[in-house]
Amino acid sequence: MKIAIAQLDYRIGDFGKNTSRIIDCIRNAKSKKADLVVFAELAICGYPPKDFLEFNDFISLCEQSVEKIARCCIDIAAIVGGPSINPALKGKALHNSAYFLKDGKINQVIHKTLLPNYDIFDEYRYFEPNRVFECIELNGSRIALTICEDLWNIIDDPLYIENPMDHLIKERPDFAVNIAASPFSYSHDALRTSILQKNALKYKIPFFNVNHTGAQTELVFDGSSTIVSQDGSIFKLSSFQEEIKYFDLEEAKQGQGFGNYFLKNKSELIYLALIEGIKGYFQKLGFKKAVLGMSGGIDSAVVLALAAKALGKENVMAVMMPSPYSSPGSVSDSIEMIQRTGVDSQTIPIEAAMKAYESILSPAMAGLPEDITEENIQSRIRGAILMALSNKLNLILLNTSNKSEFAVGYSTLYGDSIGAISVLGDVYKTEVYDLAKYINEIDGDIIPLNIIEKAPSAELRPDQKDIDTLPPYEILDQILYQYIEKRQGPVEIIAQGFDELLVYRICKMVNQTEYKRFQAPPILRVSDKAFGSGRRLPIVAKYLG
């Protein structure tokens, strides 16, 4: 049996394009004598469709697409993910389903059993879980067909009561197919691979997994669809790009031609994911050009390098907005960086606007000392300038804040925290430095060394340094990682050897600045716990606050 794994980039709700891509692949696979072609979870509508699933109209369009695709499945079979209506009187309206298409029609519909509802996942919001288990059959082979999470309960501390494969294996399937929508994080491919391998070794059959590729606003899908032979050898489709790959079942069972599989390192993974994330946002919304503010610091330098790589240097405008507090070094570092990347630039000094605000605000603020207000005004002037350029020149504003800043609220709401999409909002400051070094290694020395080596500063008052207000990033980021990624409370973090007062201060800062992150742009997700829909916290609360 010849099996095609179609790893594609779908657009949410673009039924015309998704359907025609799927049909093209089926025709192509047929011309190559494939018996079965497999597409990803919810490929019909794209992932995540979110509350569009609550519109009957949207579900009808999904059904029409499935029927259209089914009609093309003559002398070839296909598996494709899409929502299906739950016919039962009781329970939620939909299932998250895998349609098994052959002989020109829908042959069988298999539903997802384990519905992830943690982190960025909300599947139980829409779908009723499956409760019956049966294999599908093709040309005399039995196939254990599951959907993503269905394979993930094979752990010591299982999140669900059921384990679908334990039911399906009773029918003695010849192989397993798992259609998935498994978003990227820098540690996820290793975990995903080990989960699939555990399944293959436990059930002693080969597993064919297919994932999405491409970015959907905050979520990046890395592809990396994974085939595991019955003895646990691994074959990976490419990462961060579309690919259709053909497998002979008998060869795949034995892992013939699988070669070795190497995990990429963290900075490389983050680099690839962020480039894909930027590309996806622009391509899918039909935008070409980006704008960003250049402060002379590491964050904007890294965003500039990534944007130039993702969109082409001719599509990026870097804007310098010096104030009287900008150091000469910041301006010259920015100019150097702009020259090395070859992007367009503008220099727009903000002092005239600072003076205008000072004059119109002085009656209301007479006699009050300077404080954070004046710093925020500078940041908001820069925000307004960038948005004006965005509006006037049809440029999309890239946010340049990093995860450490978002975490402790070290940014100005409606100032430097703005943008259509945040590139580094899930990358801690220390990781930004690693990323900068990685960029310089592989893209030539694009980021001036001085930008990497100088002390971080917001430059909103004379001689300001981040270290005046924050602990060193090496310490801060470790505490933040424990609190955010690992959900360790202060007591547990202190037990790891961190300073008690510092830990409480930082955890409090994180909790008390939730109101700022509530209004942050979508943040490209690269970690297991990004700010945004994966981390949901109340604003008005007192815990550690």
Added chain:
Amino acid sequence: MKIAIAQLDYRIGDFGKNTSRIIDCIRNAKSKKADLVVFAELAICGYPPKDFLEFNDFISLCEQSVEKIARCCIDIAAIVGGPSINPALKGKALHNSAYFLKDGKINQVIHKTLLPNYDIFDEYRYFEPNRVFECIELNGSRIALTICEDLWNIIDDPLYIENPMDHLIKERPDFAVNIAASPFSYSHDALRTSILQKNALKYKIPFFNVNHTGAQTELVFDGSSTIVSQDGSIFKLSSFQEEIKYFDLEEAKQGQGFGNYFLKNKSELIYLALIEGIKGYFQKLGFKKAVLGMSGGIDSAVVLALAAKALGKENVMAVMMPSPYSSPGSVSDSIEMIQRTGVDSQTIPIEAAMKAYESILSPAMAGLPEDITEENIQSRIRGAILMALSNKLNLILLNTSNKSEFAVGYSTLYGDSIGAISVLGDVYKTEVYDLAKYINEIDGDIIPLNIIEKAPSAELRPDQKDIDTLPPYEILDQILYQYIEKRQGPVEIIAQGFDELLVYRICKMVNQTEYKRFQAPPILRVSDKAFGSGRRLPIVAKYLG
């Protein structure tokens, strides 16, 4: 048996205060010879605790609170909601539980069976559902104890497979207790009452329901705890305030002294909820004073009236920020409104800042015609001024955008769309007019008639009117209501008789402006479908876009 229903306002994560309030109530109830005192769902930690539930430290604090409360339950019993750890090897880590406390200890723990995971609810994110059913016993009476949603499957098209009361009724309980966290919407109390009444009539026992009161960021809890006699008579605790009410079980069974129950009208409900929402945000975060921009239009006038009512006129500052495009009428209407409410005010003309931006931006925009950019700059100047006053004078900025504007993106990102909390973001423009008239009826003619009667305008260019860009609000709001609240697709809305082109245009506008709402402030929820966590849609998508 004497039963006390304690309808309280809890603060999320404030274990000290929540616990001492609960203990005070128990002592008080004991002094009044009550046998049982009942507190709301997740009263221990406040609702919704969201991802704080993922912190072991938070759960430990919950457990310690329950134990402390249990020790006070001597010669009196209490029911109190809190999370509990799921002892099973499989399944999610927690249950959403009702602790039955008596004889100084935890006598029994009952778990929630039906976990709402729609709209603003994410309970399946954290909790494993209950699968065993048993009544609790007190002084020879059997009590069917359920948690909120557990009673809600009594509908024709049930969302869940189980119906907990069908199991519990087999043990022939004498009465039922339902602890809830049921947030306000203007139509919810009627629905909630009918659901409870249906249960009482079906199972022929009295139901004692207890709800939260008070606001938790976007969510307002209206109290309105509901007692239903076994023949379906209704007794309501007060709405939007704390109350402890005592019932004799035998009298309650017969509905003795229940009187008549009247539903409040929509504008009154919205009025009360918004005032509670503002109050709650300020009180719980420890702020006193608010600032808002006064445009001369209806939205800012209504927000001013509500803020003055909620916080006291001495705690509200209204800021007029006229531009050369402001009509003389807008300024005089604003002044009139400020005088009638007696709040503080500031007038800060924005022309100097407009000119500064014009001059600093002119090199980058040379030769390009005026467009929306210049309008947005005005709006962002006003935003920056309000934030400067907020920073300098420790005032909390109230957002004044309405739901119609948020829906179609008729607002400037980082301009008029900003604020710490949005007062009218879940109130359509036509509903804002109704609210204005209601305010004038009950608070005296506080809003000048001219503000109510003139044509809406953003006043960002000469003679601009909303109607230049948008359909009349009477039509727009009906289409939006069908699309947003009712999840009707364009085909279904057109079938109701609306113009085809207009319907498609509006639905597209809603979808295409999701990126603006993503960065909107928290919006006080008064409808069944508010923007925010109750409505989750992808930004990068093509459906109707």
